[in-house]
Amino acid sequence: MSDRSSGTGVHRAGVFARAPAQAPAGGAHTLEADALTTDTSTPLPQTVPSPPADRPFARGLVPAPMPVQFLDDQGHRVQVFNDDYPEPAAEQLVAAYSAMVVGRRFDVQATALAKQGRLAVYPAARGQEACQVGSMLTLSKDDWAFPTYRDSMALVARGLDPVEVLTSPHGAAHCGYDPRANRTAPQATPLATQLIHAVGFASGEQRQGRPTVAMAFVGDGGTSEGDFHEALNFAAVFNAPVVFLVQNNTYAISTPLTRQTAAPSLGYKGIGYGIASEQVDGNDAMAVLAVLNKAVAHARAGQGPVLVEAHTYRLDAHTNADDATRYRSSAEVEDWIRRDPITRLEAWLRQEGLIDDAFVAATAQKAEAFAADLRARMSVDLVVDPMSLFDNVFGTPTPQLLEQRAMVQAELEAEEASR
Amino acid sequence: MTVTAAAHDGGIPAPAPGTAPQQVTMSGAINRALRDAMTADTDVVVFGEDVGTLGGVFRVTDGIARDFGPDRCFDTPLAEAGIVGFAVGMAMAGFRPVIEMQFDAFAFPAFEQIASHVAKMRNRTQGRVNLPIVIRIPFAGGIGGVEHHCDSSEAYYAHTPGLKVVTPATVEDAYTLLREAINDPDPVIFMEPKRLYWSKGSLPEDASPDAQIASSFGRAAVRREGIDVTLVAYGPSVDVAMQAASAAMGSGWSVEVVDLRTLVPFDDQTVVASVRKTGRCVVVHEAQGFAGVGAEIAARVQERAFHSLHAPVLRVAGLDIPYPPPKLEHLHLPGVERVLDAIARLQWDDQADALHLPESSPACDSPASDSKGGAA
Numbered sequence: 001m002s003d004r005s006s007g008t009g010v011h012r013a014g015v016f017a018r019a020p021a022q023a024p025a026g027g028a029h030t031l032e033a034d035a036l037t038t039d040t041s042t043p044l045p046q047t048v049p050s051p052p053a054d055r056p057f058a059r060g061l062v063p064a065p066m067p068v069q070f071l072d073d074q075g076h077r078v079q080v081f082n083d084d085y086p087e088p089a090a091e092q093l094v095a096a097y098s099a100m101v102v103g104r105r106f107d108v109q110a111t112a113l114a115k116q117g118r119l120a121v122y123p124a125a126r127g128q129e130a131c132q133v134g135s136m137l138t139l140s141k142d143d144w145a146f147p148t149y150r151d152s153m154a155l156v157a158r159g160l161d162p163v164e165v166l167t168s169p170h171g172a173a174h175c176g177y178d179p180r181a182n183r184t185a186p187q188a189t190p191l192a193t194q195l196i197h198a199v200g201f202a203s204g205e206q207r208q209g210r211p212t213v214a215m216a217f218v219g220d221g222g223t224s225e226g227d228f229h230e231a232l233n234f235a236a237v238f239n240a241p242v243v244f245l246v247q248n249n250t251y252a253i254s255t256p257l258t259r260q261t262a263a264p265s266l267g268y269k270g271i272g273y274g275i276a277s278e279q280v281d282g283n284d285a286m287a288v289l290a291v292l293n294k295a296v297a298h299a300r301a302g303q304g305p306v307l308v309e310a311h312t313y314r315l316d317a318h319t320n321a322d323d324a325t326r327y328r329s330s331a332e333v334e335d336w337i338r339r340d341p342i343t344r345l346e347a348w349l350r351q352e353g354l355i356d357d358a359f360v361a362a363t364a365q366k367a368e369a370f371a372a373d374l375r376a377r378m379s380v381d382l383v384v385d386p387m388s389l390f391d392n393v394f395g396t397p398t399p400q401l402l403e404q405r406a407m408v409q410a411e412l413e414a415e416e417a418s419r
Numbered sequence: 420m421t422v423t424a425a426a427h428d429g430g431i432p433a434p435a436p437g438t439a440p441q442q443v444t445m446s447g448a449i450n451r452a453l454r455d456a457m458t459a460d461t462d463v464v465v466f467g468e469d470v471g472t473l474g475g476v477f478r479v480t481d482g483i484a485r486d487f488g489p490d491r492c493f494d495t496p497l498a499e500a501g502i503v504g505f506a507v508g509m510a511m512a513g514f515r516p517v518i519e520m521q522f523d524a525f526a527f528p529a530f531e532q533i534a535s536h537v538a539k540m541r542n543r544t545q546g547r548v549n550l551p552i553v554i555r556i557p558f559a560g561g562i563g564g565v566e567h568h569c570d571s572s573e574a575y576y577a578h579t580p581g582l583k584v585v586t587p588a589t590v591e592d593a594y595t596l597l598r599e600a601i602n603d604p605d606p607v608i609f610m611e612p613k614r615l616y617w618s619k620g621s622l623p624e625d626a627s628p629d630a631q632i633a634s635s636f637g638r639a640a641v642r643r644e645g646i647d648v649t650l651v652a653y654g655p656s657v658d659v660a661m662q663a664a665s666a667a668m669g670s671g672w673s674v675e676v677v678d679l680r681t682l683v684p685f686d687d688q689t690v691v692a693s694v695r696k697t698g699r700c701v702v703v704h705e706a707q708g709f710a711g712v713g714a715e716i717a718a719r720v721q722e723r724a725f726h727s728l729h730a731p732v733l734r735v736a737g738l739d740i741p742y743p744p745p746k747l748e749h750l751h752l753p754g755v756e757r758v759l760d761a762i763a764r765l766q767w768d769d770q771a772d773a774l775h776l777p778e779s780s781p782a783c784d785s786p787a788s789d790s791k792g793g794a795a
């Protein structure tokens with residue numbers, strides 16, 4: 001029996017008396033949420049910094065009853081709970097298209113490198129391009145990202161050197177890039193643990209008087225971790241300028257979403273914390289950009305954190321080491337290929353005359369060149385200095401580490417001499 | 420940001436120049452160290468559970484929120500992983516967070532953040548992101564506390580590369596070690612012996628925001644000199660070792676007491692120099708003995724000073740049980756008697772310590788008797 005057929009977690013909205021599933025379209029605030037935030041009859045002592053009483057996100061705190069959408073599967077412009085979100089500018093959409101094409105090519109190349117043994121592992125993001133790229137295009141260069149292992153494509157979209165991004169799976173003990181120079185925290189593997197770093201960081205930046213927004217990444221499975229809860233709660237209490245992006249790709253390795261939650265949508269998880277929340281079609285780049293543009297602006301304006309659930313799908317296995325046929329059907333994968341984020345945006349951009357055959361061909365060429373350059377640079381074995389093992393345990397190594405360093409050095413020298 | 424005059428003299432006022440340093444409690448010394456550090460550096464912030472208005476359940480942060488304002492000292496939601504993770508982010512944004520875990524056992528929810536992130540960030544970023552965070556943890560027992568309030572968890576932290584682990588045994592050290600911890604570019608687990616919070620002593624004479632703090636990390640202190648046996652202790656057990664040393668004089672033993680002060684970095688030099696001199700060593704700590712810090716110390720001493728030893732290195736540690744109820748904690752905690760019993764076993768006058776010999780064999784462990792005895 002698969003978990004998917006057990007039926008738990010399927011649309012619970014409406015079971016209880018005042019489930020907000022019937023929120024009126026057009027951005028009217030939901031009564032419950034407003035009642036909670038506007039009752040000032042017994043003022044509480046202020047904590048610092050205090051969250052504003054009014055949180056003017058799309059529908060107060062409550063996400064749309066269905067994922068916000070701008071483009072349907074064929075790339076036709078539709079109206080699905082998107083009234084509150086300005087359509088992204090044409091340049092942003094074209095930039096997203098290019099970055100998605102290059103991003104996918106990077107991702108496919110990285111998967112190939114993993115299969116060839118050049119990388120120890122690679123968690124692919126093919127199929128999640130709208131989220132990976134859309135997230136980064138909505139940040140300004142001074143904002144910070146707090147990504148996971150899944151988000152290498154996002155870092156490439158941010159402009160990080162792909163070789164640096166792949167340094168850890170290539171065999172180094174570190175993240176490969178300079179987090180400060182790239183305004184990007186090291187990719188986190190322990191699930192959901194870096195979300196609270198994003199919160200502390202964003203709150204710290206706010207306290208320092210800097211207008212920085214932090215975007216924190218998590219998967220559907222990661223939302224079950226306690227750290228997800230603590231991060232959202234701290235973010236709300238300290239009114240931290242954080243945007244939480246949940247890429248719900250329906251699986252945590254093999255475990256389906258129904259085993260993670262019984263909530264009507266992961267987007268609903270923000271409400272209980274007092275966090276403005278939304279759900280979006282994560283394969284619709286226009287919708288992702290529209291919602292995240294607004295979320296980032298909301299956070300930057302000091303109006304508090306935002307939680308966005310993006311419904312998407314990873315077309316590849318969890319990593320190159322995973323056999324996805326053990327838990328999902330090829331029919332299911334086919335179904336998601338029909339909702340491909342790149343073909344969808346491309347169709348619309350062509351329709352609007354924003355791109356043409358020449359642009360598409362040039363973009364494809366750019367992506368090929370990117371992959372070729374990556375291949376060439378990754379064909380060189382990573383040089384790791386054995387002595388670097390001791391360099392960054394502490395700022396100043398302890399006497400014990402110095403002893404161990406000397407031992408390893410002597411061993412290596414003896415080995416060298418006996419060659 | 421400017422700091423008001425009140426910030427300097429809340430809690431414990433600085434003594435007038437020329438007067439003798441006044442007596443303060445250890446919690447007062449920690450409070451003063453926090454204030455002086457906060458005055459010296461506006462990036463130092465204090466947060467945790469109930470540390471603001473209340474001043475912490477042990478009143479260690481008494482008056483700090485009032486005097487420094489809610490931006491510098493504030494209460495957080497009740498979530499220890501959250502507090503530590505928030506500190507990681509604050510440190511990345513340029514602050515030097517000093518955070519409080521309310522009780523030792525309540526730091527366990529934060530262990531993931533401490534072991535996977537706090538301890539590793541420097542390494543994971545090639546030294547580009549260091550985390551100057553101090554995690555203050557009231558630890559150990561002897562206060563008649565109920566379950567979950569008296570644990571000693573130093574071994575977990577000492578076992579984790581990337582963490583410095585510090586524990587003061589005196590009022591003066593509480594001040595200087597905390598100042599040094601806050602100045603340190605790396606994360607420090609600062610373990611405060613609960614039962615010493617009310618102990619009295621004097622602050623260093625130059626205690627002030629701009630005091631030059633001489634480094635004591637990795638430098639054990641010889642608290643008492645002796646020639647017959649070395650007691651190695653730290654935190655709450657130093658006092659026990661000192662009492663045992665006094666009592667041992669009655670039996671004619673001259674006991675040296677080494678207070679480690681920092682478990683990481685560990686001061687092999689001072690410990691080994693002392694044992695080379697005395698030839699005998701007993702390690703005393705309150706945490707359960709099995710796989711504890713004492714095991715590490717005993718191993719290090721015999722690795723480095725084997726030829727100076729007249730007897731095996733012994734440990735006097737807590738029992739390998741969950742922390743006992745108040746009425747039985749005296750059975751668990753290393754006391755003077757148990758330390759004296761251990762000293763008595765140190766093969767004085769070449770008398771073999773027979774405690775662990777098989778019952779069937781005579782109190783002699785020469786290889787000859789082993790081979791004759793066959794399978795003991």
Ligand SMILES: Cc1ncc(C[n+]2csc(CCOP(=O)(O)OP(=O)(O)O)c2C)c(N)n1
Nearest residue numbers: 150189190191219220221222249251252253
């Ligand atoms: C704390 C923790 N537990 C378990 C794992 C092992 N693990 C790695 S990825 C993964 C699945 C995570 O799924 P999800 O959050 O949905 O993200 P996705 O991989 O689908 O992007 C698991 C269980 C981990 N990395 N961290």
Ligand SMILES: [Mg+2]
Nearest residue numbers: 219220251252
């Ligand atoms: Mg997933």
